[in-house]
Amino acid sequence: MNDNSIAKFLIKDLWAQFKTKPSLALGREIQNSPPYFVNIEPTSFCNLNCAICSFDGSRKNGYITRKTAELALEQAAELGTHEIRFFLAGEPLFHPHLAEFIASAKRRKFITNIHTNATFLPEGRIRAILEAGLEKISFSFDGETAEEYERVRIGGKFDETLSNILRFLEIKKARGSKFPIVTVQVIKMFGAPNCSVITAEFRAKFEGLPVDEFLLLKPFVWPDQEPREFNAPHGSKYYPCMVPWNSLSVVWNGDVVWCCGDLNGIEILGNIHDTHLKEIWNGEKIRFIRRKLAKGDLKDLPLCRSCEAVYHRHHPLFSDLRDYFRQVKRVL
Numbered sequence: 001m002n003d004n005s006i007a008k009f010l011i012k013d014l015w016a017q018f019k020t021k022p023s024l025a026l027g028r029e030i031q032n033s034p035p036y037f038v039n040i041e042p043t044s045f046c047n048l049n050c051a052i053c054s055f056d057g058s059r060k061n062g063y064i065t066r067k068t069a070e071l072a073l074e075q076a077a078e079l080g081t082h083e084i085r086f087f088l089a090g091e092p093l094f095h096p097h098l099a100e101f102i103a104s105a106k107r108r109k110f111i112t113n114i115h116t117n118a119t120f121l122p123e124g125r126i127r128a129i130l131e132a133g134l135e136k137i138s139f140s141f142d143g144e145t146a147e148e149y150e151r152v153r154i155g156g157k158f159d160e161t162l163s164n165i166l167r168f169l170e171i172k173k174a175r176g177s178k179f180p181i182v183t184v185q186v187i188k189m190f191g192a193p194n195c196s197v198i199t200a201e202f203r204a205k206f207e208g209l210p211v212d213e214f215l216l217l218k219p220f221v222w223p224d225q226e227p228r229e230f231n232a233p234h235g236s237k238y239y240p241c242m243v244p245w246n247s248l249s250v251v252w253n254g255d256v257v258w259c260c261g262d263l264n265g266i267e268i269l270g271n272i273h274d275t276h277l278k279e280i281w282n283g284e285k286i287r288f289i290r291r292k293l294a295k296g297d298l299k300d301l302p303l304c305r306s307c308e309a310v311y312h313r314h315h316p317l318f319s320d321l322r323d324y325f326r327q328v329k330r331v332l
Contacts, residue, residue: 005174006178009135010222013111016082020246025273029287031245034080035299039249039260040060040064040072041088044096048117048155052142052187052219055263063094064252068272069101073108074252075277083111088249089263093120106133113142114180119156121164126171130180130269138183139165139214144194144202152187169209178210185215240293241309242288248277258286259303267303 015145019033030085043063046055064072076084082104093116095101102112113136114129130138143149153161169182182205188195198214241259249257257265267289269280275320280286289301305329 006181009111013082017246020242024240024245026243027240027290028210029290029294030282031290035248035281036081036246037083037085038072038076038079038081038247039085039088040069040076040101041090041249041251042069042086042098042101043090044093044160044252045090045094046117047091047094047119047136048153050142050154053150054261055264059089059251059265060253062252064101066097068252068254069097070104070249071254071272072111073101073105073278075272077108077110079281081110083113085113085115087113087115088251090252091117091120093125093129099125099132102132102134112133113137116155116170117156118161118296119153120163121168123167123171126168130175132170134180135225136183137167137168140150140187141165142185142187144155144186144188144199148188150250152189164300166206166209169206170314173210181212182210183213183215184211185217187217187219189219193258216265236311238296238310240290240296241304241307243291243309244293247272248281250277256280258289261307262303262311 017036020031020036021031023031025045041064044055044059045063046053073084077181086098086101086105092098092114098114102114105112112132112134114134117137118139118141140141140153140162142152143158147194149158150156150159155219165184172180172182186198186202195218196216199218202212242285243260244258246267247260249260249262250272251257255265256269257267258269259267267287269283275283292298292301293304293310298310304310
């Protein structure tokens with residue numbers, strides 16, 4: 001894949017993101033564009049107990065079946081979805097058929113994306129997802145030192161995770177492919193040393209390897225979660241969350257949640273075995289949520305009342321524009 005193909009890919013991706021914005025900006029209940037992405041959860045099982053995660057185990061754990069995965073992909077394609085993200089609450093690389101699901105999504109012309117904690121990356125599975133045609137992958141590597149990382153990623157080992165990511169990058173480099181686009185994501189606790197930058201020393205660990213972007217984040221105050229001392233203070237201005245206008249999430253058993261932060265399945269819109277995603281996308285339940293968010297009326301939206309995604313320092317579209325320019329810069 002040449003640089004020109006990468007540019008075309010990113011421009012098409014940006015346009016798909018942009019198309020979801022007008023209905024949000026106008027506060028429309030009906031979203032005329034399809035969701036930019038649909039999360040499909042390969043599994044809810046995770047091997048870590050991260051300090052920043054809201055998943056509490058109250059929903060039954062399991063692995064998505066081939067039947068449910070294929071049904072979700074089929075319905076997402078009929079809905080016109082642009083991207084499939086194979087993750088939600090659990091660690092996606094645990095699923096033995098993940099590469100098969102990626103290949104199936106590719107046959108349906110989806111962009112495919114994985115977000116992983118990188119603690120389980122055997123070489124065979126790396127090669128399988130690369131062969132399947134994965135286009136985006138982000139690694140949650142939350143800490144620049146063993147002390148920082150292991151305080152956040154409880155159960156993970158800094159050196160082992162770093163080794164896994166480096167092996168992935170070496171294999172990608174040896175293949176000579178521009179894809180998947182690789183993001184190394186670092187979450188830093190508010191108030192920690194160097195909490196506002198990714199240091200040159202950390203970046204140097206990946207020198208000469210195909211990392212496309214380093215992304216610095218602060219711990220997120222998830223829906224139905226109380227803020228803690230390591231969370232950065234959020235803004236005081238209310239703006240509607242964009243999630244019900246741009247995405248849906250299918251958990252491993254086929255249940256559909258409207259919020260990608262609803263890891264515990266608190267607000268279920270339906271199940272794809274009973275109701276098509278087309279019906280769910282502009283069904284009464286999600287229209288009610290959009291209507292309430294547009295008005296700033298959160299009393300009937302328990303997931304939103306404590307979530308920082310609705311409180312900002314400035315209009316979130318400014319952040320979107322900043323992200324667009326950042327991605328365009330990568331294209332250029």
